[in-house]
Amino acid sequence: MAVLVYIEQVEGQFKKSAFETVSYAKEIAKVLNTQTIAFTIGNASDDVLKTLGIYGADKILTAKNEELKSFSNAAYASAIAEAANQENADIIILSNSFSGKGLTPTLSVKLNAGVVAGAVELPRMEGGKFIVKKFAFSGKVFASVEVSTAKKIISLNPNSYSIIESATSPTIEVFNPQLNIELKTRVKEVIRSTDKVPLPEAEIVVSGGRGLKGPENWNILEDLAEALGAATACSKPVSDAGWRPHEEHVGQTGIVISPNLYLAVGISGAIQHLAGVSSSKTIVAINKDPEAPIFKVANYGIVGDALEILPKLTQAIKAFKG
Ligand SMILES: Cc1cc2nc3c(=O)[nH]c(=O)nc-3n(C[C@H](O)[C@H](O)[C@H](O)COP(=O)(O)OP(=O)(O)OC[C@H]3O[C@@H](n4cnc5c(N)ncnc54)[C@H](O)[C@@H]3O)c2cc1C
Known part of the structure; x- marks a missing residue:
């Protein structure tokens, strides 16, 4: 035994x-x-x-x-x-x-x-x-x-x-296993597609929803992710609209993650979204609607416009780290 x-x-x-x-x-x-x-x-x-x-x-x-x-x-x-x-x-x-x-x-x-x-x-x-x-x-x-x-x-x-x-x-x-099996496929070549931390393994995830208005605003979310050493994620409508790649979509129909810190930015907190993130250790929500359901599951919340808050947060984190 x-x-x-x-x-x-x-x-x-x-x-x-x-x-x-x-x-x-x-x-x-x-x-x-x-x-x-x-x-x-x-x-x-x-x-x-x-x-x-x-x-x-x-x-x-x-x-x-x-x-x-x-x-x-x-x-x-x-x-x-x-x-x-x-x-x-x-x-x-x-x-x-x-x-x-x-x-x-x-x-x-x-x-x-x-x-x-x-x-x-x-x-x-x-x-x-x-x-x-x-x-x-x-x-x-x-x-x-x-x-x-x-x-x-x-x-x-x-x-x-x-x-x-x-x-x-x-x-x-x-240990030398005998491997008495007939392999039906063999990997010939592995090509790395990204150097980013894979989403399911990330300890910090910064995630954006429709509240970010469009793909042109994603740079402010990426800046924050970079300052925190975080992976980026998104809600389903965001990937459906082609603002972000599908592999970043978290939730019931996307990837299930449980990072130490999940930052939900402009995400309403629909039940299907929460299905993929609710086991995060700490959830921080930024949303301009104080009644948004995400605040019911968030440990910390900031009510306000993400487009104004994110650059300030990034600046503060850089200053703190520096
Ligand atoms: C079968 C099924 C499966 C689904 N699977 C998933 C899934 O896996 N993952 C998933 O995410 N969704 C999934 N959905 C969709 C889900 O129901 C929601 O529609 C979706 O999560 C909403 O995405 P969102 O929060 O980005 O957008 P919205 O619901 O539109 O929310 C946007 C939020 O941004 C806030 N906001 C707007 N402007 C600003 C601003 N300037 N600053 C700050 N906040 C702002 C708003 O107050 C709002 O709360 C599924 C739905 C179905 C029916």
């Missing part, structure tokens, strides 16, 4: 969600009095791998096979399943990231394991039942899900669990 945590690499480095998932796995392993085994795929150096020990990994398995050089859902899920079987892991933790969303169901079939996708808390035992709290219906409600299978998979929502130090001296072992 062990807890296995799959850790994503990006060009040989770990993202913040990696440390969240390993911290989460460690807390479960502590309760079960067992080992936390981190499994990762890629070319991370031993120094980078050892950082997982700061957050409680007792052992680190690293796979560097040529077939795993580019992400493939089938191959990666196979490799994780093999690692879980080798380590006799009954609990497998992943991040509910873009790749985690694909890997989780594939892994579930391979391991015949029950899944909780999008967990927001540690599991709890109730009357002998293993229960995990997660978001449901686009974040409108929480669901407490019982997992009754022997093997259990939990994908943790990014930004839902704090990074906790729990220093260990982990061993590092090379």
